[in-house]
Amino acid sequence: MNNTNQPSLAKRLTVSTIALIAGTLIIVTGIVYLTIVSFGNKFLDNELQEKSNFIQKAFAVPIWTYDQYQINEIGNSLLGDAKYTYVSALKVETTTNETLFEKTQDKKSDYFRTASLPFTKTRVIDIYKDDRKIGMISVAMTNYGYIKAFRDQFIIIIIAMTILMIIISKLASYYINKTLTVPLTKILTHVHHIEEENYTQHELANLPRELDSISRALNQAASVIEKRNKDIMFYTNDLEKLVQHRTAELEEQMMKNLNTARLAAVGEMAADVAHEINNPLTVIDLHAAKLKRLQSGLPEDVSHSIDKVQQMVKRIGKIIKGLKSLSRDGHADPLVAFSISSMIEDVKMLVEMKVRSHDIRFDVVIPDPGLQAIGREVQISQVLVNIIGNAVDAVTGLPDKWIRVEVKEKDDKVYFYITDCGKGIPPDLQEKIMHPFFTTKGVNKGTGLGLSISKNIIEEHDGHLEYNKESPNTQFVFTLKKA
CATH class of the missing domain: 3.30.565.10 (Histidine kinase-like ATPase, C-terminal domain)
Incomplete structure (x- = not known):
């Protein structure tokens, strides 16, 4: 049964192709994204280790000497603007938890809020002087710039890939429609013609090799079906004529048999009736004739009755004659x-x-x-x-x-x-x-x-x-x- 609500084969194949390509791109992009994020984390760890070594050496003397100016200079230099990986917050404390320096890239935030942001790692560095702990430095370092740069590039790539997929879908739809859907539509039209008992041969050009073989097979099948239908119609017509002829002969014979039987029965009855009636009628007619000869000596009403009797005898004779004629074949x-x-x-x-x-x-x-x-x-x-x-x-x-x-x-x-x-x-x-x-x-x-x-x-x-x-x-x- 045909379903007109279903999309065409070209659309379904195009959608399937685009879905396969899109799925592959999503998987590849996800893998690339996770790889880059993982690489960014390792890079951030290395950078944080290097910064920690530098900080440990740079802040040892200023904290020992309690040089606030030097501490501020070093802290501000570490918070300098960087493009990809940088220190986002810094806090310098003494062993007595006295804060000597605290600053973040975002002046509206503090160290703890900055340290909790995504793509940020923290480390607490102990500062020693002659094996004596003199302070602690809390460092928050982020690679958000690196992630942001990749994300911007990633969005551009996705837009480009979307445009490319649209172009590919159009080209794929055109190619599939031309090489598959149109030839299949022609073959289906031929099939519908065969269903409607139209067995005209269809020579379809520019078909793929496989579809061309199907088209030739359909033409051959249509030719065979047409020949068999003609043979069946020929034999059916002959059979119908034979049945009609035999039926007519049978009905005619039945009618003749019934009519013959009826006429024979009526004929036998009429012959018996005629035989039984003719003799008395003859006697009546003879006696009426004798009386007729004596008519001159009879009363007028008796003479009239004799005439009436003779008329009735003749009438009965005619009836018997007609009955015998009617019953005879x-x-x-x-x-x-x-x-x-x-x-x-x-x-x-x-x-x-x-x-x-x-x-x-x-x-x-x-x-x-x-x-x-x-x-x-x-x-x-x-x-x-x-x-x-x-x-x-x-x-x-x-x-x-x-x-x-x-x-x-x-x-x-x-x-x-x-x-x-x-x-x-x-x-x-x-x-x-x-x-x-x-x-x-x-x-x-x-x-x-x-x-x-x-x-x-x-x-x-x-x-x-x-x-x-x-x-x-x-x-x-x-x-x-x-x-």
Whole structure:
């Protein structure tokens, strides 16, 4: 993870270099300072020893003779101004502790305060005359001038070294930035491009030998990654296409199996029903025909009842015929011309009971009763029954319930419009309604195969089944070739 708060590599290396140099200078300077202070202490000891020998000889006679003038002259001469090492305080006493002379370089101070100052050493010198102690001289000697001179030079050296370090830091920062940071930034930019799947080759010039090797390795790695990504995408696309193809085949086979099983079951039932009903219907029709021949001798209301019975027999026959046709798999039938009016009458008879049971108004509009289309009549009947059945389920709970089937012809095509009183299908479901196994009905109320199978049937007829989004009501439209 990138941390933008961290200083750059050039800054860190420069700071490290300057810190190393500064630390080294501090250590060296400390050692030099301690060495000079130690040397100053030894030098002060030697000077104090020499002064002590001189003082011991110089003050012996004046103290013996009690020559105050001579004592003052010698004392003042010893306190003369010196540059580096000098006597800072002097006190001359007799053996009876009588002070004969006391003076310091600082006229505002006394001997004891002067003797306690830094860089100052003291010594008490006993004065003898013929092996007899005649007095004592206290001497305070300092090398403060020596230390001060060194300190002034040291401060100048530190200032110079600070300026030099600033210059060195600038030069080091420039050099490190040019020779390391800038090349590394270029290499990092290349790495970021690879992370973003940009595998463009970057030929970076003027790189150090080690970084140039890294750059070449990155280019090679980017080339290998790009090739592998392309291979993976190629194989992935092939695999996706294969999976989609196999899935579509499986779904199609499942739909065909389900549809075949359903049609087979319904077909068997329809055949059984037709067989069981046809015989009684034939008997009823024969007896009605006999009564019809005797119609002249029968009352008018009985004659009317006979006509009604014959009409119902014909109606039941048509229903059985339509049921047998609907339940039959018409996939193998040839594409032939068929009467649209007749086909829709058969469909209307099949759905009439369901429509009436839900109190739905059902209208059929065919401007040309002689209009014919080319196709498999059984399969087109199945499509219409399925769409009308869906419409019945959709409008059951609405107040004003109606369904309308309208047929129009244009050029060489016949258009079938199945419209109901619903207000349309929600946009998020419009793209899914034609998918296999998709249904909005409750559990055990639909398989989600009706519209998908109907769409396949119409497409096998070189037609097109679609939901009309522009209609204010729910409307499905499909086309067939006109005969």
